[in-house]
Amino acid sequence: MDLASAKMIGAGLACIALVGAGIGIGNVFSSLISALARNPAAQVTPFAFLGFALAEATGLFGLAIAFLILFVF
């Protein structure tokens, strides 16, 4: 296998990390909606956005690696 196609496959594989970020973000906001539906007075929205940012960051590690593979090396 030549280097160029290996790079493409590697970048594609690195993007699998975004699956976890998608599941995590969906989980965070579904929990936020059910929490607010049960108790509309609950002050949980800041924590939900904190969770969103933390979950999104883990997926973006993979995306950043994919970009580095594609454009730097």
Added chain:
Amino acid sequence: MAARENPLAQFIIRPLVPIHIGGVDISFTNSALLMVIAGLVLTVLMLAASRRAALVPGRWQSLPEMLYEFVAKSLIDDNIGPEGQRYFPFVFTLFMFVLLGNLLGLIPYSFTFTSHIIVTFGMAIFIFIAVTLIGIARHGFRFLTLFVPHGVPKPLLILLVPIEVLSYCIRPLTLSIRLFANMLAGHTMLVIFAGFVVPLASFYLVPALFPILIDVLLYFLELLVAVLQAFVFAILTCLYLNDAIHLH
């Protein structure tokens, strides 16, 4: 087809005023320029608010007051408690510096200094060392109980203490990579989708509007991420300070 620019070219640091002292390159770069601008914007914003302070705040006074209240209450009081107010100046400056760096970087043709790992890692390692020193200064050797979880059976401690130590030592890395990767990935995605426009428009005009639409939506996401990541950076600093002050 137009020559495609490398999407990572936007992160190149260019010297604006070359300064070399004894073979060491300390040039004034575009990164340094944006940092200076961020510092100036913050200083002017705060001075303008406090120079003619009125009881009923006007437009330029209420924005800094809201930021002040947000950091003092939501970040410090809710996470550390009243003892944390000593560290208010540090947390506030850190939050505003990261926030302004992220937001100024979203202006087209400017530069995002938080997209460089060395900048975020420099801030994170400073926080890490400061938090460790504060913990040791306040508690002495009892600081080490931070690594021993409560209510755990004794045999499990052999496994858990190394994990706690490792997760403590890895904090500067996770803190810096989180901010850096968010900024890098977001700005790269904006440029990649923008790069689709011209090659597509040379064949079909209407589909070329879709990358523009995606870019507009991504820009809003990036605005959200810029504010959120500054918030996360500051709130994690507060949580680490809380660990050092209260030891669980």
